Structure formats: C-alpha cells, structure tokens
Amino acid sequence: MASPHNNTNTESAEMEQIITEFFPKSLQIIHESRSPFMSSRDYSGEQMVSSSPSSSSSSVWPRDEWFNLALRECPAAHENLDLWHQSYFEPMIVDVILVAAPPVGWEPERDFSTTEQYPFHWNSDQEESGSEGKIEKIVERLLPAYKIFRDLNSSGRIRSYTLTHKVSSFLEPFTCKEEAEMQRFEFTPVDSSCGRLCLSVLYCSSLLFVSPESSTRMFPQYIDDYVGSPLAEPLKRFSSPTVVQGSLLSSPFSRRHSWVYDHGKSLTTFIFFLTIT
Amino acid sequence: MNCEVCQLKELEVEHFEIREVLRCILHTIVFHRALGLVRPKDIDLELFNITYVQCGDVELEKKIEEKIDEFISWVEKHPNKKSQICLSFYEMKNKHYSWFNKNERLYWEQWFVNLHVTHPKAHSGKSHNSKPMVDPEETGYEDRGVRREALEVSLRDVLFQIIKFVNEKKDHVPPINEKALCFPCEITIPRSVLLILPIHVIQNKIFIKK
Numbered sequence: 001m002a003s004p005h006n007n008t009n010t011e012s013a014e015m016e017q018i019i020t021e022f023f024p025k026s027l028q029i030i031h032e033s034r035s036p037f038m039s040s041r042d043y044s045g046e047q048m049v050s051s052s053p054s055s056s057s058s059s060v061w062p063r064d065e066w067f068n069l070a071l072r073e074c075p076a077a078h079e080n081l082d083l084w085h086q087s088y089f090e091p092m093i094v095d096v097i098l099v100a101a102p103p104v105g106w107e108p109e110r111d112f113s114t115t116e117q118y119p120f121h122w123n124s125d126q127e128e129s130g131s132e133g134k135i136e137k138i139v140e141r142l143l144p145a146y147k148i149f150r151d152l153n154s155s156g157r158i159r160s161y162t163l164t165h166k167v168s169s170f171l172e173p174f175t176c177k178e179e180a181e182m183q184r185f186e187f188t189p190v191d192s193s194c195g196r197l198c199l200s201v202l203y204c205s206s207l208l209f210v211s212p213e214s215s216t217r218m219f220p221q222y223i224d225d226y227v228g229s230p231l232a233e234p235l236k237r238f239s240s241p242t243v244v245q246g247s248l249l250s251s252p253f254s255r256r257h258s259w260v261y262d263h264g265k266s267l268t269t270f271i272f273f274l275t276i277t
Numbered sequence: 278m279n280c281e282v283c284q285l286k287e288l289e290v291e292h293f294e295i296r297e298v299l300r301c302i303l304h305t306i307v308f309h310r311a312l313g314l315v316r317p318k319d320i321d322l323e324l325f326n327i328t329y330v331q332c333g334d335v336e337l338e339k340k341i342e343e344k345i346d347e348f349i350s351w352v353e354k355h356p357n358k359k360s361q362i363c364l365s366f367y368e369m370k371n372k373h374y375s376w377f378n379k380n381e382r383l384y385w386e387q388w389f390v391n392l393h394v395t396h397p398k399a400h401s402g403k404s405h406n407s408k409p410m411v412d413p414e415e416t417g418y419e420d421r422g423v424r425r426e427a428l429e430v431s432l433r434d435v436l437f438q439i440i441k442f443v444n445e446k447k448d449h450v451p452p453i454n455e456k457a458l459c460f461p462c463e464i465t466i467p468r469s470v471l472l473i474l475p476i477h478v479i480q481n482k483i484f485i486k487k
Contacts, residue, residue, distance in 0.1 A: 070316040134309055134330075135444055137317060141328045142436055150321070150328065188444050 015194055021066045023092055024081055026199070027167065028071055029133060033140040034096045034163055036152040069133045081167075095166045096145060132187055132199065139185060143203050174202075181205065280384045281449045283442045285435050287359070287391035288428065295352065295394060297322050298432060299345045299362065301329045303464070305436055306364055306388050307341070308332045309443045310460045312453055325429040329436070337459060344464040351467055352394050362390040363465040368451050382461075385449050388439075 140146060149163055174182065179202075186200040290298050301322060308317070311332035318331045331338065348362060367382040451460075 065314055068312075068314050070314055131309065131443070131447070134311075134315070134317075135440055138305060138308070138330055138436070138440055141319070141330065142433060142440075146328065147326060188447070 015192065019194065022197070025066050025069070025133060026136065027081075027092075027094060029069075029136050030094055030096070030140065030165065032071060033137075033146060034149055034165060036149060036163055067133050069137070090169045091171065093168050093171050095168070097164050097166065098145075098148065098161055099164055100161055132190060135187060136199070139201065143201070144205065145203065279449050280387060281442075281446050282387045282389070283438070284389045285391060285438055286431060287393055288431050288435065289393045289395055290428065291395060292349075292352065294324055294428070295349055295392070296345055297324050298392070298428075299348065299390065300341065301327060301432065302390050302435060302439070303341050303345075303362075303364060304331045304338075305329050305439050307337060307459065307462070309439070310366060310386075310462070312459055324425070325432060327429065327432060327436070332459070334459060341464070344466060348466045355467075357394070357396060359391070359393045360467045362392070362467075364388040364390070364462060365465065366460045366462045369461065385451055
C-alpha cells in the first residue's frame with residue numbers, strides 16, 4: 001500500500017514535470033504563429049500518430065503532445081531554456097520583434113522594440129493547462145502581428161522586414177509613449193499547490209506603420225491604390241513621367257500602410273510569470 | 278449545475294458570407310471544448326482577414342457543415358430575418374422515475390449566434406442628374422467594402438467575446454470523460470411552423486375541410 005509520503009513525492013514530481021513542460025509548450029505556440037518558416041500551420045500530425053505511445057502516462061508523453069495540444073516538434077522552443085529548467089519561478093518574457101530583414105549572424109537586441117509580451121500560467125491538471133494553451137493559440141491569431149506573420153509565410157516575395165523573437169527572464173519596461181500604443185490581454189491565472197501561474201500579452205493594437213508591400217513597390221508608376229485620385233482612372237494615360245512624379249510629390253506621403261523606420265518595432269511581448277502566493 | 282449562456286454579438290451578414298462566418302464562430306467554440314489530444318488546424322477565411330482554429334475532428338466538422346447547410350436552407354425560405362443558432366453542450370444523466378429510467382440531457386453551456394441576414398441594396402443606376410458625378414457601381418463597390426470591413430471587425434469582436442467567456446467561466450464545465458473526443462453538443466437552427474389548412478370559400482364564407 002502506497003504511503004501518503006510516496007504519493008506526495010509522486011505528485012510533486014509530476015507537477016514539476018508539468019511546469020517544466022509548460023514553458024517550452026507555450027513558447028512553441030508562440031513560435032508557430034510568430035516565427036516565419038517555422039510554423040506548424042496545417043500540421044496534421046500524421047507522422048506522430050504512428051509513433052505515439054499507447055500509454056498516456058506523463059513519463060512517455062511525446063513532447064509535442066503535452067497538454068493535449070499536438071504541435072509540430074519545435075527544437076527552437078526548447079533551446080536556451082536552462083534557466084527555467086533550473087528554476088521555474090523565474091519569469092519568462094518573450095518579445096516578438098518586427099525588424100528590417102537582418103544580415104546573416106545578426107542577433108536581436110532590445111533596441112528593436114517588442115510588440116508583444118507574454119506571461120504564463122500552468123496548473124497541475126493538464127487539461128486545464130491545455131485550455132490555457134488553446135486560448136493562447138486563438139488569441140495569437142487575432143492579434144495584429146499575425147497578419148505580418150501570414151504575409152511573410154504565404155508570399156514568396158522578398159520582404160524588407162521580418163519577425164523575430166527574444167526570450168529573457170527580465171522585463172524591460174516600455175516608454176510611456178510605447179505603452180500608450182499597446183493593449184493588454186490577461187489570461188485567467190491558474191492556481192496550484194506550487195503557486196500561481198500568470199500569463200498576459202501586451203501588444204501593439206494597430207500596425208499602421210507596417211507596409212504589406214515590399215519596398216520595390218515604392219516606385220510611383222506602381223502606385224495604383226490612390227483612392228479618389230484622377231490618376232487612378234484606368235483609361236487615362238500619363239502624358240509624361242514628370243507629371244506623374246509631380247502629382248505624387250504634391251501630396252503628402254501618408255499612405256495608410258506606409259512605413260518608414262530605422263529600427264525594429266516591437267509587436268507583442270509575452271510575459272510568463274510564476275509567482276508564489 | 279448552472280447552465281452558462283453566452284449571447285454573441287449580432288452580425289449583419291449577406292447570404293454568401295453565412296458559411297464562412299458560421300464556420301469561424303462554431304469551430305472556435307468547439308475548439309475550446311474539444312477533449313483529449315487535439316491536432317489543431319489553422320483555417321484562413323477567404324472573405325475576411327481572419328484565421329481561426331479547428332480541432333481537426335472530421336466527424337465534428339461534418340456535423341457543423343450539415344447544420345450550416347440546414348441553416349442556409351432555412352434562410353433562403355425566410356429572407357431578411359434575424360435568426361439565432363444555438364450551440365449547446367450537455368451531459369447525459371440517467372433519471373430514475375418510479376417505474377422507468379430515462380436518459381436526459383442536462384445543458385451546462387449554451388452559445389447563441391445571432392445573425393441578421395440581409396440582401397444587398399440594388400443599384401438601379403438611375404440618377405436625377407443627366408451626368409452622374411460618380412459611377413453608382415463604384416459607389417456600391419465602396420459601400421460593400423466598408424460594410425465588409427465593419428463585418429470583419431465585428432467578427433473579431435465575436436471571437437474575442439468567445440475567448441473572454443471561456444477564459445473567465447470555467448467552474449461550470451463538468452468532469453471530463455477521458456474516452457470522449459469532445460463534450461457532447463448539439464446545434465439547433467431556427468424552425469418555422471407552416472400550418473396549411475385546406476379551405477374553400479362558399480358564398481363569401483370560409484370553411485375548413487376536415
């Protein structure tokens with residue numbers, strides 16, 4: 001007969017494993033909707049069906065199926081997470097950053113502001129944690145940054161911008177101006193015997209500064225969405241290039257989706273906090 | 278057990294938008310109530326710049342499509358009306374009566390999707406001016422664009438409404454049956470009762486045939 005002490009040890013070990021898996025799982029959910037070309041969109045998981053063990057015990061649970069949410073295996077989600085393996089009470093801050101297409105070997109710096117921040121919650125019950133994961137998955141697809149992610153993934157055109165992310169254990173505060181442009185969504189905290197896990201996301205509420213077109217479409221003769229302009233009439237021919245250029249220069253360059261920048265723009269910051277209460 | 282009810286914001290849609298809007302809303306709700314291992318599938322709407330998530334259950338997808346087909350048939354017979362689709366989650370309970378047992382459905386969560394299906398205004402092309410300043414077809418196109426954008430914003434609001442509800446209300450969710458793939462649910466579409474009485478008129482008096 002199992003002693004209460006053994007049961008307690010088993011529960012603690014299971015909880016520790018759940019916590020340990022929750023951070024990378026959450027990071028994986030972020031990766032798949034914010035890291036271009038690493039997405040598991042439309043991943044049917046057919047390969048995993050044959051390799052999934054029949055037992056659902058946590059000790060042999062395939063990594064991608066934790067919390068009943070099967071996602072494509074993402075090694076990047078487990079990299080550089082030693083700190084959280086040693087102490088899951090450290091907050092995890094995930095910054096999603098919009099930057100100019102970086103040169104090879106470039107590492108994101110904090111100067112490239114984050115537009116999204118995520119904190120996280122976990123629970124001893126995998127199903128409830130899975131519920132948090134599902135909510136997180138849907139929320140990420142509704143935030144403005146997802147449009148950029150889709151654009152980067154779906155189009156074969158070369159873009160002048162890309163998305164990247166940075167994981168850290170400390171939160172750099174935004175300026176008042178930056179914070180005024182952002183909104184927050186808080187997930188319901190999940191309480192457990194080890195503490196309370198909190199997750200929230202701070203995100204840019206609008207991306208008017210981001211152009212969906214590549215920089216090559218900045219040539220005047222290709223601007224055809226000038227609503228209300230006589231130049232938009234398809235049958236009218238341009239008499240000379242100077243007329244076109246002059247007409248366009250007379251109007252302020254304030255296209256709704258125009259974007260000029262000289263540094264990265266944060267889109268979202270995910271803040272993971274595990275606090276003891 | 279309490280039955281939690283969520284009345285979703287009313288959406289004004291045109292006929293051709295019904296299927297995408299309903300798929301998006303119903304699948305988003307069901308995704309949150311899927312049990313066991315879920316293999317999520319991202320679906321990009323064609324009419325709107327929105328991506329929603331399906332839980333990847335083929336049977337459930339088929340059930341939802343069938344109900345959407347039924348609803349569209351109903352709408353075609355009842356044009357320009359406000360309607361409500363109800364997605365209900367329930368538990369089967371065995372009730373003991375004095376001389377028989379009966380399985381009953383105990384509803385613990387109900388979602389009401391409110392749609393107002395409209396028909397686009399026809400542009401007659403007539404104008405009081407001999408020379409119209411703006412092409413009416415172009416005006417209609419712009420109006421439709423504005424309306425479509427407004428509907429996209431409203432649809433996002435509805436999705437956030439669903440997320441907020443699921444995020445905040447969890448105590449009413451019943452214990453999980455590990456063998457089930459999803460909480461049992463049913464989708465109810467509007468029903469209209471058409472009463473046809475065989476009548477004939479004799480000497481300005483109406484008689485109903487038996």
